[in-house]
Amino acid sequence: MERAAFLARLGRPRPGPALPDLAELPQAQTELLPGEDRGARFIRELEAVAGTVERAAPERVAAAVAAALALHDARSVAVADDLGPHRDGVVAALGAAGLDVATYADAATDRERLGALDATVTGCLAGVAATGSIVTSASAGRAAALVAPVHVCVLRREQLLGGLQELLRALPRLGGGSLVALQSGPSRSADIEKHLILGVHGPRVAHVVLVDGPPPAAGA
Numbered sequence: 001m002e003r004a005a006f007l008a009r010l011g012r013p014r015p016g017p018a019l020p021d022l023a024e025l026p027q028a029q030t031e032l033l034p035g036e037d038r039g040a041r042f043i044r045e046l047e048a049v050a051g052t053v054e055r056a057a058p059e060r061v062a063a064a065v066a067a068a069l070a071l072h073d074a075r076s077v078a079v080a081d082d083l084g085p086h087r088d089g090v091v092a093a094l095g096a097a098g099l100d101v102a103t104y105a106d107a108a109t110d111r112e113r114l115g116a117l118d119a120t121v122t123g124c125l126a127g128v129a130a131t132g133s134i135v136t137s138a139s140a141g142r143a144a145a146l147v148a149p150v151h152v153c154v155l156r157r158e159q160l161l162g163g164l165q166e167l168l169r170a171l172p173r174l175g176g177g178s179l180v181a182l183q184s185g186p187s188r189s190a191d192i193e194k195h196l197i198l199g200v201h202g203p204r205v206a207h208v209v210l211v212d213g214p215p216p217a218a219g220a
Contacts, residue, residue, distance in 0.1 A: 032129060045129070046184070054068065058086075058212075061090065064209045075099055078144070079091055104120060127161065138179040146187075151203040156211045187204065
């Protein structure tokens with residue numbers, strides 16, 4: 001084939017296969033079953049991977065966070081800025097309990113203090129019910145959900161999405177930027193003999209406070 005004919009052939013449009021119909025996607029384990037309750041599925045999936053969940057009314061969130069940290073003997077705690085309407089109440093409750101409380105943004109600038117943290121408390125972008133995952137981003141700090149042995153996450157019920165398809169469609173409006181991570185339970189690793197160890201590359205305790213109901217009014 002002559003060079004000119006070869007190049008002309010390369011330049012011709014060659015349409016690929018048609019895109020799938022996204023309106024009718026097959027049922028998968030990463031999606032909810034028809035009529036399935038999001039909260040119940042989230043709890044079941046997270047507990048299956050050694051995470052823990054506690055439901056709390058909005059006015060009980062701060063007490064639930066403080067109780068979870070006390071259960072794991074956490075003393076030095078960093079609180080992220082993405083807790084929304086619950087942040088001030090959580091900080092006050094932890095201070096009243098005698099914990100050493102810092103903002104995560106401040107702790108992140110001090111390597112020694114960061115390494116000494118017992119726990120972090122964060123919010124999240126969303127939760128995925130079908131996989132028991134929380135979705136985190138740099139809005140809480142790049143390592144806020146990963147750096148301490150205990151991670152407590154506050155997840156509001158309206159943030160709970162059904163499955164991965166819904167999450168992928170929602171990401172543009174969630175505003176997570178280029179750093180988005182799905183975390184399902186504590187960090188884990190296993191050797192060739194399948195001995196599972198928790199907390200190898202991240203928290204050994206992953207506790208979610210699932211908030212049922214609207215957030216408290218400003219100043220409440």
